[in-house]
Amino acid sequence: MSARLFRPLFMGLVGLVLLSPLVVVAGVSLNARKRLFFPPDGVSLRWYGELFSDTGWLNAVKNSLAIASLSALVALSVALPLAWFLWRYRVRYARALFGLGVAPFILPPVITALGFLSFWATIGMYGQMAAVIVSHGIFFVTLPLVTVSLGLESIDVEVVEAAESLGAREGMMFRTIVLPLVRPYMLSGYAFAFVLSLNEYIVAYMVAGFTVETLPIKIFNSLRYGYTPVMAVVAVLFVLLAMVIFGLLARFGDLPRLLGAWLPEDR
Amino acid sequence: MRRGRPDTATGWATGAWPMVMLCVFFVVPFTIMAAISFFHRVEGGFYEPGFEFANYARFFTAFFGEILGFSLFVSGLAAAICVAVGFPFTYLLTRLRRRRQVVWLVFLLSVLSLSEVIIGFSWSILLSRTAGLSNLLVALGLMEQPVSWSPGFVALMLGLCYLAFPYTVLVLYPPLSRLEPQLPEAARTLGASPLRTFFTVVVPALRGAIVATLIMVFVFTLGAYLLPQLLGRPQHWTLSVMITDQAIYQSNLPFAAAMAMFLMLVSLALVGLTYVVGGERRGA
Numbered sequence: 001m002s003a004r005l006f007r008p009l010f011m012g013l014v015g016l017v018l019l020s021p022l023v024v025v026a027g028v029s030l031n032a033r034k035r036l037f038f039p040p041d042g043v044s045l046r047w048y049g050e051l052f053s054d055t056g057w058l059n060a061v062k063n064s065l066a067i068a069s070l071s072a073l074v075a076l077s078v079a080l081p082l083a084w085f086l087w088r089y090r091v092r093y094a095r096a097l098f099g100l101g102v103a104p105f106i107l108p109p110v111i112t113a114l115g116f117l118s119f120w121a122t123i124g125m126y127g128q129m130a131a132v133i134v135s136h137g138i139f140f141v142t143l144p145l146v147t148v149s150l151g152l153e154s155i156d157v158e159v160v161e162a163a164e165s166l167g168a169r170e171g172m173m174f175r176t177i178v179l180p181l182v183r184p185y186m187l188s189g190y191a192f193a194f195v196l197s198l199n200e201y202i203v204a205y206m207v208a209g210f211t212v213e214t215l216p217i218k219i220f221n222s223l224r225y226g227y228t229p230v231m232a233v234v235a236v237l238f239v240l241l242a243m244v245i246f247g248l249l250a251r252f253g254d255l256p257r258l259l260g261a262w263l264p265e266d267r
Numbered sequence: 268m269r270r271g272r273p274d275t276a277t278g279w280a281t282g283a284w285p286m287v288m289l290c291v292f293f294v295v296p297f298t299i300m301a302a303i304s305f306f307h308r309v310e311g312g313f314y315e316p317g318f319e320f321a322n323y324a325r326f327f328t329a330f331f332g333e334i335l336g337f338s339l340f341v342s343g344l345a346a347a348i349c350v351a352v353g354f355p356f357t358y359l360l361t362r363l364r365r366r367r368q369v370v371w372l373v374f375l376l377s378v379l380s381l382s383e384v385i386i387g388f389s390w391s392i393l394l395s396r397t398a399g400l401s402n403l404l405v406a407l408g409l410m411e412q413p414v415s416w417s418p419g420f421v422a423l424m425l426g427l428c429y430l431a432f433p434y435t436v437l438v439l440y441p442p443l444s445r446l447e448p449q450l451p452e453a454a455r456t457l458g459a460s461p462l463r464t465f466f467t468v469v470v471p472a473l474r475g476a477i478v479a480t481l482i483m484v485f486v487f488t489l490g491a492y493l494l495p496q497l498l499g500r501p502q503h504w505t506l507s508v509m510i511t512d513q514a515i516y517q518s519n520l521p522f523a524a525a526m527a528m529f530l531m532l533v534s535l536a537l538v539g540l541t542y543v544v545g546g547e548r549r550g551a
Contacts, residue, residue, distance in 0.1 A: 006461075007359050011371075014356055014432075018378055020400075021389035021429070028398055082285035089278065090270045100289050106483075107534050108490025110507040112293075114514055114527045118303050119296035121520075138292045170277055199382035202492050206514065216382040220493065223388065232392075235385040242377035250369045259372060260441030261361070 029232035047229040060218040072193035074137025079144035087152040105142035113206040127211040136197045144189025151185030304524035322525035338505040345427040346484040353435035361444040379433035387497030390426045391417045423499040442476040479541040486534045
């Protein structure tokens with residue numbers, strides 16, 4: 001097979017496999033009746049309405065959005081000073097500190113989740129939403145840490161030195177030079193943490209699964225009692241939301257660079 | 268800019284906040300979990316402080332040994348499939364025009380961010396009898412009647428690969444996109460076919476990255492917890508499922524903690540190994 005033909009065929013096939021479950025779920029979410037059927041018999045948006053009118057589902061939507069937006073903020077609030085500290089100063093334990101920041105993400109999540117469970121149970125905050133928010137904030141600290149560090153590395157050191165020689169102090173330098181330059185990286189770190197928190201199951205479940213129902217937990221709980229097309233609706237909305245957020249990131253930022261590529265300019 | 272130890276109070280303060288947060292909410296929880304793994308379990312779901320190896324000893328029985336073996340096998344197979352497909356895929360991806368790359372990356376990130384619940388649910392529908400792929404095959408006349416392919420081992424493997432594939436691509440993306448384009452070009456100029464160039468130039472140049480990715484994906488799938496429950500049968504339950512089962516449903520936190528500690532040591536050892544083979548600093 002010629003190379004020219006192989007690339008689109010191979011990549012297309014992979015794309016098809018990645019897309020097919022999403023297509024089926026999108027189809028199922030449009031079913032007019034409650035039966036699980038594809039292709040849908042009769043198209044209707046009633047299950048989309050149900051997500052936002054049924055109190056149980058609506059509550060899960062609210063919980064998920066609150067946890068995702070606040071925990072991403074916690075993650076950023078830890079990651080930004082940490083990245084700044086590691087970039088600005090030389091300390092001997094820098095590698096260990098960075099390692100601590102990326103560890104939650106590299107270990108299998110069930111371990112971190114069990115660690116959180118032991119912790120919150122010990123201090124008596126098991127089952128509270130605040131516990132989930134902090135847990136997710138720590139769990140996803142890696143994402144803003146990596147993006148903000150990348151942003152700091154892209155700052156021209158000469159600019160900082162010029163400001164220093166003109167007498168700018170630490171705080172002023174941070175506000176007027178560093179912050180504006182890393183803001184897009186902060187935003188993308190926040191967006192990554194937000195989307196992943198929205199989809200996270202095991203940590204949320206172990207910390208407060210029986211009291212605070214997030215959307216993934218609600219779907220899994222509902223799966224035990226049977227099927228409702230609302231699950232498919234949630235899946236579709238999650239995919240679309242992720243695509244919109246990452247699409248915006250790509251539109252206003254340099255996604256390949258953010259993901260670690262050095263691309264020659266002429267591509 | 269002079270980079271030394273912090274010399275001002277604000278300098279120390281900026282470092283203190285993240286350090287305190289990570290210590291209190293990450294190091295302390297792990298320490299508590301490690302302690303609990305040695306505690307003594309009391310019937311009825313409670314535990315009392317103690318120091319015994321009973322929880323670890325139980326882990327080395329045939330039943331849990333089999334689960335461990337199965338977990339390692341499943342993750343190993345999934346990692347091998349993902350890298351076998353993902354490496355050539357990522358190579359082709361990095362040779363695309365920038366605009367197309369970005370479209371692919373957005374799509375891959377969207378799939379990567381999907382919850383295991385949603386992936387498991389989607390695949391169980393795709394493999395189901397009433398709404399699944401087999402209907403399409405029946406419509407095309409390739410099958411007699413629709414069948415259900417889920418739950419089962421193949422369904423579980425498909426789900427795991429689906430879960431890990433975008434991750435694989437994104438781990439391979441930095442080293443492959445930094446590969447000098449001149450390298451394969453030189454091979455081509457010297458008359459090697461694209462396939463030969465790929466196997467004799469590209470693959471050997473990135474051997475370290477491939478091994479590192481295999482390990483990373485292995486650890487990643489080791490953490491899969493919902494897919495074995497949604498797409499597999501009870502005999503396909505992995506260590507991650509057992510840990511949660513012991514912690515939540517059997518109320519045996521000490522035993523769950525012991526298993527988690529074991530899983531953590533395995534993962535840490537493997538991740539440490541990637542630094543040895545990788546040798547180079549990896550990006551995001």
